[in-house]
Amino acid sequence: TLPAHVTVKEVGPRDGLQNDASFVETEDKVAWIEQMIDAGAAYIECTSFVHPKWVPALKDHQELMQMFKRRPGVTYAALVPNMKGLEGALRSGVDEVSVFMSASETHNQKNINKTIAETHPVLEEVIREAKAAGCSVRAYISTAFACPYEGTMAPETVLKAVDPLLEAGINELSIGDTIGAAAPLEVDTALKQWVQHVPKEQIAMHFHDTRGTALANVYAALQQGVTTFDAAGAGLGGCPYAPGAGGNLATEDLLYFLHRQGIETGMDEAAYLEAAEFILPRTTNAAPGKVLLASRGE
Ligand code: HMG
Ligand code: MG
Secondary structure (H helix, E strand, O other): OOOOEOEEEEOHHHHHOOOOOOOOOHHHHHHHHHHHHHOOOOEEEEEEOOOOOOOHHHOOHHHHHHOOOOOOOOEEEEEOOOHHHHHHHHHOOOOEEEEEEEOOHHHHHHHHOOOHHHHHHHHHHHHHHHHHOOOEEEEEEEOOOEEOOOEEOOHHHHHHHHHHHHHHOOOEEEEEEOOOOOOHHHHHHHHHHHHHHOOHHHEEEEEEOOOOOHHHHHHHHHHOOOOEEEEEHHHOOOOOOOOOOOOEOEHHHHHHHHHHOOOEOOOOHHHHHHHHHHHHHHOOOOOOOHHHHHHHOO
16 A cells, blocks of 8 residues: 655755756755745755765855755755765754765775775764764665666665664665666565665665666555655756766656655645756756656647
């Protein structure tokens, strides 16, 4: 049976823009975020406090975070790789930070310049310090199904990466199909293992739509009791250190699908489409979702 309500976490301003070849102006990022909040988004991953040389598209993180009028009921989150990132994020008053690492050793190295064994203590400290500062923590495990360097990943690899993070007290786990390679059977098989280990209420799924399987994967995850999904407005996205990582599942496509399945999200499809039309011409790597393309012909 399907749930009555799904929580959609908007990651477009971070995952959608981190890889864009053009630098989207800070005012435009803020305007887009405000439009998505007006359209009902209650969780926005706004930016990353990562090294500007590694991710130049988000080098404006500090000033961006200062430009919002914070609204009650909205969670403003940011991605952080280490203590330096956490300090910046806390100074800017975020409500939640996301730490991240990969199930695959090679992708972890390429993305954050550390082995998995070196990463765990760094993230454990970030998790403890964030929580001590009253900030909740979400953790991403990337390349959970497939790695651009190592190929197919076994579900147990994800659990090995996640165990120390769970012990350190993360509030939510977001499991990422970074290069959009998974199909529903794999999602079904993996989730059956993962929910034995992590309460399903704490699991979010993060699908990229590189091969057009993201919504089918959402459906598979819904059947396993997952009720939180990440998506990016306008279907923007990609990981700069994962060649072939296509756009995220477009939030508009996810809303269309969920609402027609009788699942409510508290978000407004039409307003979301307008927000997508606002940001698309300001980006370079645009790969608009299907619902947006369809809406243009209506
Ligand atoms: P490093 O070069 O190994 O860092 O980078 P380091 O600790 O050796 O420090 C080197 C210099 O960087 C020092 O400065 C530090 O202060 C500085 P210097 O003394 O040379 O002047 N530094 C920083 N500066 C700003 N912000 C920081 C920071 N930390 C150190 N936070 C590091 C290591 C992790 C910083 C780097 O590799 C990095 O920034 N990586 C980010 C990569 C990234 O953002 N990738 C995309 C996100 S992951 C993703 O997209 C997947 C996801 O969507 C889920 C999915 O789809 O599966 C989440
Ligand atoms: Mg991603």
